Amino acid sequence: MTTNTLDNVMELAISLEQRRAAAMVSGDIDDFAVMLSHNLSYVHSSGLYDSRESLLQKLRDGIILYRRAEATVESAMALGANAFMARGTLELDARVGSAERQMQSIYLVVWLREGGAWRLVGHQTTSQPPQEKTIAS
Secondary structure, three states, X not given: OOOOOHHHHHHHHHHHHHHHHHHHHHOOHHHHHHOEEEEEEEEOOOOOEEOHHHHHHHHHOOOEEEXXXXXXXXXXXXXXXXXXXXXXXXXXXXXXXXXXXXXXXXXXXXXXXXXXXXXXXXXXXXXXXOOOOOOOO
């Protein structure tokens, strides 16, 4: 699939993000690992950083356990023919350490074509701000 038009980039971003979310929840760490670049920078909504290796180790050790992940891609932009970034919202139910968490986040990801396969090279989430409440008059 080429990434020369926004339509193709959006379609690709949705496909990859849905696959990533499914792999996170399924617990198939090997399938998830295939999607990650060895140069991955993964920043959680808490501000904590993981490399590819440290993220995978936390998943293997059960420090992070994703129970539900729903990603919605809102925009995507090609960064040449072999990379793109996408932005969207992410709803997660997870156990982090011993704490059960429900998170609503905004995220930005960067995908790079490496060796003919698309791999996640950058990930940043931040907590979604609360929706403003309007006062009916």
